[in-house]
Amino acid sequence: MSLAIDSPAGPPLSPPLDPGRRAARDLARGLCYLGPNLGGFLVFTALPVLAVFWVAFTEGTYAPVRDGGGLLGLDARFVGLANFTLMLGDRDLARCLWNTVFLMLSIPLGMACSLGLALLLHRGAHAKVVLRTLLFLPTVAAGIALYCVWRQLYNQDAGLLNQTLAAVGLVAPGQGPDWLGSALLAKPALLLMLVWIGMGGTNMVLYLAGLQDVDPSLYEAAAIDGAGPWDTFRFVTWPALRPTTFFILTTNLIGGVQIFDQVLIMTGGGPEGSTSTILHYIYRNLYEYQGKIGYAAALSVLLFGIVFAVTLVNWRLQRGAREA
Amino acid sequence: MSVGREGSARRRALVTGALALVALSTVVPFVWALSMSLKPEEDVSRPGFVPRSVEERAVVDGADVRVRVLRTLPDGRLRVKVDEPGARRIVDIPGPVRRLERVDVRWENYPEAWSAYPFLSFGRAYVNSLVVALLVTLGQVVTSALAAYAFARLRFPGRDALFLAYLGTMMVPGAVTMIPTFVLLKGLPGFLDGLLGTTWFSRDFALGGTLVGVDSYFALIAPRCFSAYGTFMLRQYFLGIPRELEEAAVLDGCGSLGVLRHVVLPLSKPALATLGIFTFMWAWGDFFWPLIVTRTDAIKTLPLLLQTFQGQYGARWNLLMAASIMGLLPMLAIFLLGQRHFIEGIKLGAVKG
Numbered sequence: 001m002s003l004a005i006d007s008p009a010g011p012p013l014s015p016p017l018d019p020g021r022r023a024a025r026d027l028a029r030g031l032c033y034l035g036p037n038l039g040g041f042l043v044f045t046a047l048p049v050l051a052v053f054w055v056a057f058t059e060g061t062y063a064p065v066r067d068g069g070g071l072l073g074l075d076a077r078f079v080g081l082a083n084f085t086l087m088l089g090d091r092d093l094a095r096c097l098w099n100t101v102f103l104m105l106s107i108p109l110g111m112a113c114s115l116g117l118a119l120l121l122h123r124g125a126h127a128k129v130v131l132r133t134l135l136f137l138p139t140v141a142a143g144i145a146l147y148c149v150w151r152q153l154y155n156q157d158a159g160l161l162n163q164t165l166a167a168v169g170l171v172a173p174g175q176g177p178d179w180l181g182s183a184l185l186a187k188p189a190l191l192l193m194l195v196w197i198g199m200g201g202t203n204m205v206l207y208l209a210g211l212q213d214v215d216p217s218l219y220e221a222a223a224i225d226g227a228g229p230w231d232t233f234r235f236v237t238w239p240a241l242r243p244t245t246f247f248i249l250t251t252n253l254i255g256g257v258q259i260f261d262q263v264l265i266m267t268g269g270g271p272e273g274s275t276s277t278i279l280h281y282i283y284r285n286l287y288e289y290q291g292k293i294g295y296a297a298a299l300s301v302l303l304f305g306i307v308f309a310v311t312l313v314n315w316r317l318q319r320g321a322r323e324a
Numbered sequence: 325m326s327v328g329r330e331g332s333a334r335r336r337a338l339v340t341g342a343l344a345l346v347a348l349s350t351v352v353p354f355v356w357a358l359s360m361s362l363k364p365e366e367d368v369s370r371p372g373f374v375p376r377s378v379e380e381r382a383v384v385d386g387a388d389v390r391v392r393v394l395r396t397l398p399d400g401r402l403r404v405k406v407d408e409p410g411a412r413r414i415v416d417i418p419g420p421v422r423r424l425e426r427v428d429v430r431w432e433n434y435p436e437a438w439s440a441y442p443f444l445s446f447g448r449a450y451v452n453s454l455v456v457a458l459l460v461t462l463g464q465v466v467t468s469a470l471a472a473y474a475f476a477r478l479r480f481p482g483r484d485a486l487f488l489a490y491l492g493t494m495m496v497p498g499a500v501t502m503i504p505t506f507v508l509l510k511g512l513p514g515f516l517d518g519l520l521g522t523t524w525f526s527r528d529f530a531l532g533g534t535l536v537g538v539d540s541y542f543a544l545i546a547p548r549c550f551s552a553y554g555t556f557m558l559r560q561y562f563l564g565i566p567r568e569l570e571e572a573a574v575l576d577g578c579g580s581l582g583v584l585r586h587v588v589l590p591l592s593k594p595a596l597a598t599l600g601i602f603t604f605m606w607a608w609g610d611f612f613w614p615l616i617v618t619r620t621d622a623i624k625t626l627p628l629l630l631q632t633f634q635g636q637y638g639a640r641w642n643l644l645m646a647a648s649i650m651g652l653l654p655m656l657a658i659f660l661l662g663q664r665h666f667i668e669g670i671k672l673g674a675v676k677g
Binding site: 023026027029030031033034035036037038040041043044045046047048049051052055117120121123124125126127131132133134135136137138140141142143144145146148149150151152153157158160163166167196199200202205206209247254257258260261264265279282283286293296297300301303304307308311 | 335336337339340342343344346347349350351352353354356357360368369370371466467468470471473474475478479480481482483486490493495496497498499500501502503504505507508546547549550552555580605608609611612615616626627630631633634641644645647648649650651652655656659660663666667670671674
């Protein structure tokens with residue numbers, strides 16, 4: 001390598017440019033590389049983010065796809081803050097927020113399961129690769145097909161869950177609970193599925209990688225101090241995993257506020273609106289309530305605000321923990 | 325010493341047992357879905373994983389025939405329907421009726437599910453999903469690599485401010501940009517036709533839907549070809565490449581594009597593969613955007629077909645489960661073939677800011 005740098009027979013140096021022209025040339029070259037990404041980003045992210053604030057202050061009807069008319073096929077007029085004041089008294093919205101928060105409990109629960117599984121795998125087991133692969137399957141399979149399977153699995157009469165409960169004698173055959181059909185049970189049922197999907201997936205792999213990075217001398221020191229397993233976990237393992245925990249939390253929260261697919265496939269938001277999430281409510285506003293596109297946009301501004309606030313709090317906590 | 329080793333062997337066995345139990349719970353739903361998909365229609369609600377059919381037979385007028393019991397008459401005889409081709413009739417017999425159980429695997433559920441929905445076969449949905457996911461992946465990898473290189477290695481005014489703006493957009497939930505993007509795409513054909521004085525942007529597209537508006541392949545692909553996360557991740561990776569290698573290439577006469585092609589990209593294969601795999605997975609399974617942006621059956625992707633399927637065949641479990649298995653299979657196959665790359669990729673992709 002140094003040979004090439006020391007070699008006197010390099011290409012001739014280009015004549016020095018004056019600073020202004022140099023900056024212009026650098027900028028042009030930088031923009032050539034950035035161009036494709038920056039262009040797409042401006043059209044499909046920056047412009048829509050600005051536009052959503054505009055749409056959120058209008059009231060419009062959402063015309064069927066191929067009917068023209070109005071601005072961009074959208075018959076909109078400016079209504080000021082009306083969409084936002086409407087939110088204040090919207091009981092459906094309050095309900096959807098609560099449902100979303102409830103389903104987001106799957107994040108801490110799933111993280112605890114992931115950490116537990118990672119600790120077990122880390123302690124040493126036979127056939128580690130096989131176990132890890134099997135635990136990872138639900139994450140790979142997550143999607144509409146898997147939700148179709150789980151919907152049947154929860155079926156009252158012939159679902160696997162109730163048949164298993166009946167087989168071990170916990171419920172009478174055919175008399176098991178109607179998991180997805182009851183306003184009381186539908187949310188916990190969805191929560192259970194979310195934990196099942198996530199527990200052995202990405203988060204477990206990240207925790208496992210984090211555990212492998214913990215300095216072994218810390219464990220030796222703890223052992224010399226006579227720390228038991230719980231103290232070792234609390235004072236060595238858990239603090240060492242803190243960056244991993246924050247990373248997982250941040251990425252999962254953004255996905256968590258946008259829970260939708262499971263709801264649409266498995267319960268359609270019901271029964272009695274007990275599983276409708278914010279995104280599902282946005283979807284309903286777009287498609288069911290005569291296309292309230294302005295209100296839907298205002299709701300997505302709210303969603304944006306929630307993600308922003310949650311990320312900020314998480315980031316501040318992380319920085320606080322790092323300084324402490 | 326030997327006591328300690330025995331203790332640790334026992335602990336290892338216990339840990340393995342506990343993990344195996346959890347792993348069993350992750351596998352059973354898949355096995356159950358597979359068994360359901362192979363069952364005859366009348367067997368789906370019976371507990372048990374082995375597809376099975378039951379035949380009732382009885383001796384009627386001296387011949388052993390297939391029957392179906394309708395009801396028991398007050399005098400104890402059975403009213404049965406003889407179920408033999410060409411000899412269907414209802415008779416009363418003294419009994420007995422024998423129940424014969426046999427294993428009955430219905431592979432034909434799969435072809436039936438494949439073409440059950442008349443407007444969109446699984447074949448077409450697979451092709452649509454594959455084309456969309458591949459093009460989105462290609463788009464993201466190419467645009468992210470170019471931008472990441474600019475952020476990592478080129479010097480130009482405003483670079484760092486622009487990079488911060490990119491970082492900020494990683495926080496924007498996809499659901500936020502969805503409505504305006506929809507509105508934008510809706511107006512695009514008319515806008516282009518007005519600009520260019522043409523009419524063909526507004527017409528129907530031969531392959532289905534429109535060319536560039538809502539309800540088009542363009543709408544499924546283009547808005548998702550740009551990724552702030554991909555740019556960020558590749559930039560971090562590029563920064564770790566020794567500068568001397570690039571300087572050597574410059575001295576050999578490479579321009580910046582040459583350095584990117586011949587030095588940076590070959591050294592970044594793991595990062596590019598990670599971005600590729602996870603973008604593909606995401607694009608393959610994505611549901612919300614295709615759901616709101618497509619209307620024409622011919623351009624719909626696999627998750628949309630499965631949703632429609634569940635709506636129409638929700639009562640026919642064996643077909644629905646066959647459809648679900650067909651939806652699950654590609655991703656599971658890819659994962660099982662390359663699971664090591666998945667696991668390594670997750671660690672690589674988790675760039676801690």
